[in-house]
Amino acid sequence: MAFVQIFVEDELTDPYEILAARALGVNAPDRRQSRRRRVRAARLKMSEFTRMDSLLDTVRRACRAGSRCVLFVLDEEDYNASPDRSARLTEFREAFEAFCRYLETLPPDDQLRQVKVTRIVSKTCLECWLLADPQAVVQAVGGPSSYRPQTHNTERHSPRQAREQIAHIVREVGKRTGNRRLVRAGSRSVKTIGVKIAPYVEPEQARRRNFSLDYFYDMIRCEQSGCERPFPEQEEL
Numbered sequence: 645m646a647f648v649q650i651f652v653e654d655e656l657t658d659p660y661e662i663l664a665a666r667a668l669g670v671n672a673p674d675r676r677q678s679r680r681r682r683v684r685a686a687r688l689k690m691s692e693f694t695r696m697d698s699l700l701d702t703v704r705r706a707c708r709a710g711s712r713c714v715l716f717v718l719d720e721e722d723y724n725a726s727p728d729r730s731a732r733l734t735e736f737r738e739a740f741e742a743f744c745r746y747l748e749t750l751p752p753d754d755q756l757r758q759v760k761v762t763r764i765v766s767k768t769c770l771e772c773w774l775l776a777d778p779q780a781v782v783q784a785v786g787g788p789s790s791y792r793p794q795t796h797n798t799e800r801h802s803p804r805q806a807r808e809q810i811a812h813i814v815r816e817v818g819k820r821t822g823n824r825r826l827v828r829a830g831s832r833s834v835k836t837i838g839v840k841i842a843p844y845v846e847p848e849q850a851r852r853r854n855f856s857l858d859y860f861y862d863m864i865r866c867e868q869s870g871c872e873r874p875f876p877e878q879e880e881l
Contacts, residue, residue: 648864649711650685651702653693653718656835657685659770660717662842664864683864684711693718694735696742703743703761713760713866716740720768721803733765744871762863762870767799767856770838771806773845776853780844781810784837785826787817799854807831810841 648668650660664683692698693716706714718736721729740763750757766773774780778793793813798806811831818826851858859875862868 647681647711648683648713648715648866649706649709650683650715650717650864651688651693652685653688653690654770655687656838657687659774659838659842660685662839663773663845663847663860666843666845667847667861667864688716690732694732694739696739696746699739699743699761700746703756703759707755707759712758713864715762715764715860715863715870717764717766717860719766719770719803736763736765740870747871760863760866760869763875764856764860764863764870765875766860767854768801769803769806771803771810771834772798772801773850773854773857773860774838774841775801775806775810776850776857777845778809778813779849780841780846781813782817783844784841785814785817786821786823787813788820791817791820795853797853799856804831807834810834810837 648664650657650664652660654660661681661683664685668682670682688702692702699716702716703714716736718733720733726732743761747757747761775796775798778795782788782791782793793816796809801809808831811829811834814826814829814834814837818824818829847861851861855876863870863873
């Protein structure tokens with residue numbers, strides 16, 4: 645069975661699988677049944693995103709494993725935290741463009757030509773995607789339905805801002821429910837609860853507040869490739 649393969653730099657890959665599976669209307673991924681998973685995410689090193697030969701080798705391996713849809717996702721992140729991030733993202737774009745040009749040289753019946761491959765730069769991090777539906781944060785930590793955090797466009801939040809805002813919501817839930825553990829939640833702990841938030845993210849709500857997440861939700865349907873519909877560098881969706 646063909647499946648969607650997502651490659652990310654993050655150590656924690658589960659939230660990406662869950663976001664994709666929820667949008668596709670399939671069961672949440674179960675790593676105990678790896679062969680039945682419709683959506684899979686794996687970690688790559690930065691160097692594997694920024695070289696055309698590495699992208700090609702990765703897609704070939706995914707194709708041999710049965711995938712006909714491959715997405716490469718990198719966080720934009722904060723310049724102050726990663727001074728060379730801009731250069732790495734440029735290399736990522738150039739490597740992907742070279743990959744697309746290579747595909748055009750292959751015979752029409754070549755197996756690689758049948759794979760939908762896409763490049764995505766998340767604006768600006770996974771936490772920004774999760775924060776695009778703040779109600780999901782409330783639900784993930786058992787908050788009351790009466791608590792409705794204010795919504796924002798999150799694509800210009802730095803990772804630190806996104807983590808602090810999620811932590812603020814968690815602390816507010818703690819205050820409203822009398823949960824002292826949640827009241828003490830800090831931004832450093834947010835990274836680990838992404839897997840709890842992702843199952844509650846409503847795609848139609850979240851995609852309105854982050855254009856890179858909107859693009860992600862479109863492209864995991866594998867109706868187009870990133871070569872046919874490149875990732876927009878600005879908000880053009």
